[in-house]
Amino acid sequence: MSGTAATPPTAAGAPAGPTPILSVEGISVQLSGRQILDQVSFAIEPGEFTGLIGSNGAGKTTLLRVILGLQEPSAGRVLVAGRPRSRRNPLIGYVPQKFQLDPDMPLRARDLVSLGVDSNKLGIPRPSRARKQLVAEMLDAVDASSFADARVGTLSGGEQQRVLIAHALIGRPRLLLLDEPLANLDLRSAGEVVALLSGIVKRLEVAVLISAHEINALLGAMDRVVYLAAGRAASGTTEEVVRADVLSKLYGHHVDVLRVHGRLLVVAGAGEDSDLAGHEVAFPAGEPRA
Amino acid sequence: MSDAVKAVFETGFFTDQPVHVALAVGTVVAVITAAVGVFTVMRGQSFAGEALGDLGATGGSAAFLLDVGPLWGFTLMSLAGAAAMELIGIERPRGRDLATGIVLGAGLGLAALFLYLDTTYHNTTGATITVLFGSLFAISSSTIVPVAALGAAALAIVLMLYRPLLLSTVNADMAAARGVPVRLVGAGYMLALALAVALAAMTIGAILSTALLIGPAATALRLTARPGRAMLVAALIGIAAVWLGVLLAYDSYYWPPAQHGWPVSFFVVTLIFLSYVASGLVARRRGRS
Numbered sequence: 001m002s003g004t005a006a007t008p009p010t011a012a013g014a015p016a017g018p019t020p021i022l023s024v025e026g027i028s029v030q031l032s033g034r035q036i037l038d039q040v041s042f043a044i045e046p047g048e049f050t051g052l053i054g055s056n057g058a059g060k061t062t063l064l065r066v067i068l069g070l071q072e073p074s075a076g077r078v079l080v081a082g083r084p085r086s087r088r089n090p091l092i093g094y095v096p097q098k099f100q101l102d103p104d105m106p107l108r109a110r111d112l113v114s115l116g117v118d119s120n121k122l123g124i125p126r127p128s129r130a131r132k133q134l135v136a137e138m139l140d141a142v143d144a145s146s147f148a149d150a151r152v153g154t155l156s157g158g159e160q161q162r163v164l165i166a167h168a169l170i171g172r173p174r175l176l177l178l179d180e181p182l183a184n185l186d187l188r189s190a191g192e193v194v195a196l197l198s199g200i201v202k203r204l205e206v207a208v209l210i211s212a213h214e215i216n217a218l219l220g221a222m223d224r225v226v227y228l229a230a231g232r233a234a235s236g237t238t239e240e241v242v243r244a245d246v247l248s249k250l251y252g253h254h255v256d257v258l259r260v261h262g263r264l265l266v267v268a269g270a271g272e273d274s275d276l277a278g279h280e281v282a283f284p285a286g287e288p289r290a
Numbered sequence: 291m292s293d294a295v296k297a298v299f300e301t302g303f304f305t306d307q308p309v310h311v312a313l314a315v316g317t318v319v320a321v322i323t324a325a326v327g328v329f330t331v332m333r334g335q336s337f338a339g340e341a342l343g344d345l346g347a348t349g350g351s352a353a354f355l356l357d358v359g360p361l362w363g364f365t366l367m368s369l370a371g372a373a374a375m376e377l378i379g380i381e382r383p384r385g386r387d388l389a390t391g392i393v394l395g396a397g398l399g400l401a402a403l404f405l406y407l408d409t410t411y412h413n414t415t416g417a418t419i420t421v422l423f424g425s426l427f428a429i430s431s432s433t434i435v436p437v438a439a440l441g442a443a444a445l446a447i448v449l450m451l452y453r454p455l456l457l458s459t460v461n462a463d464m465a466a467a468r469g470v471p472v473r474l475v476g477a478g479y480m481l482a483l484a485l486a487v488a489l490a491a492m493t494i495g496a497i498l499s500t501a502l503l504i505g506p507a508a509t510a511l512r513l514t515a516r517p518g519r520a521m522l523v524a525a526l527i528g529i530a531a532v533w534l535g536v537l538l539a540y541d542s543y544y545w546p547p548a549q550h551g552w553p554v555s556f557f558v559v560t561l562i563f564l565s566y567v568a569s570g571l572v573a574r575r576r577g578r579s
Contacts, residue, residue, distance in 0.1 A: 094467035
């Protein structure tokens with residue numbers, strides 16, 4: 001896929017090579033008269049680590065909900081492993097954005113991970129050694145064994161993220177969707193979660209689509225970026241997408257992309273209105289704005 | 291029997307039929323309300339539970355008026371209330387509270403009318419006390435079977451829905467992403483809640499049914515970090531409170547004022563409250579807040 005913005009679904013015949021684990025084809029969503037997503041198309045290959053980047057309100061959560069089947073698009077379709085997605089899709093694991101649990105909820109990290117195995121089944125689960133073993137392995141894989149018996153509601157944000165990732169991964173999905181998992185984490189916890197994810201992607205051969213409003217935490221880990229702005233998307237490698245010409249087209253007005261100390265900054269061009277204020281990818285404190 | 295045993299178990303406790311009925315019905319109700327109540331506390335739906343109990347009172351007072359068994363009055367009205375709350379819409383917690391409040395208000399208005407008619411035209415002066423505060427000793431032995439059947443239905447629903455209900459209680463989006471029909475599961479839970487609360491309202495009274503629904507469950511949440519175990523602990527607490535309450539109420543016939551006996555609901559609810567307070571001390575000692 002090239003780094004051009006917002007093209008309709010590719011008409012260039014059948015794609016060669018392996019079937020993408022996820023194909024988003026011309027997805028549009030209107031919510032109460034507002035165009036949230038406008039002809040969004042991209043594909044993710046198996047085992048790819050993809051960042052879904054955009055400011056708050058760019059449509060990241062809506063796009064993830066469409067992929068999950070929780071939101072009906074007004075146009076377009078989503079293919080998972082080459083097939084139209086069904087509501088109950090074991091190929092997709094999901095880590096939600098808002099996760100709040102009272103500290104007194106009687107649910108250990110271990111219980112939440114165990115619920116990932118077969119939570120849609122009826123009846124009480126039979127205790128089984130294989131299941132316990134699987135849960136223990138998964139907790140170990142996300143480095144959560146030390147707090148496996150603590151109530152989930154008492155864990156820190158970073159610890160909860162790791163437990164949620166284990167919950168999502170235990171069903172052995174081939175695509176893991178994470179909605180802003182880094183939003184409320186400090187820099188160090190965010191780095192740990194990203195490192196953990198990129199390790200797991202390679203080990204378990206799971207593709208990851210992770211939404212974030214800040215690209216820099218993901219720079220080292222991403223194979224691909226899907227950049228959302230004004231409801232439209234551009235997809236490709238970071239070099240292909242996070243460029244002045246591509247993003248200017250996406251935003252609909254001129255922006256500059258700066259590299260400072262290995263970090264990417266997207267800045268509204270000179271003479272522009274400052275309606276880009278909420279759209280920057282990164283603005284470290286004290287950095288002069290154009 | 292030794293004198294000590296006699297002092298605790300007054301003569302006749304083990305042979306009195308109302309005691310048997312009270313213990314049987316009380317045990318069933320304690321188990322059901324514990325299983326349902328753990329989810330009620332986790333889902334933050336105590337208000338809905340309270341409202342359904344009060345609506346049960348509306349049905350109970352209507353049953354007195356029509357001279358049909360109070361069990362059916364309590365159950366049907368509680369179910370109708372749950373259905374009305376579901377239909378009004380409960381997408382957001384605030385909407386859920388409003389729906390509950392509106393249905394509850396309407397129901398209590400009817401209860402006021404029915405209880406007035408009960409006492410003025412029907413000459414059932416005891417109806418108000420029985421409906422609102424219940425009495426395990428006043429339950430007819432013929433209700434044991436229907437109580438057990440309705441209780442088994444409520445318990446079966448909760449156990450069947452255990453996993454999807456637990457996950458949608460933790461996070462609705464995560465459950466939906468896993469293919470759980472969240473709304474349907476929630477409706478199934480409301481059905482179980484309506485049944486459990488109706489049974490509790492009939493036995494210890496509409497006003498006190500919340501105590502049996504929420505008290506043992508809230509106590510259990512402090513004592514264990516595991517959801518399944520919380521249901522077991524809550525059931526044990528509920529059973530203990532009911533049995534001890536029945537025993538104390540039976541003994542209280544010999545307390546002042548003599549030959550009257552204290553209401554059994556008072557003992558049950560007080561014991562539940564005390565266990566909740568005690569569990570707070572246990573949890574604090576363990577260093578958990």
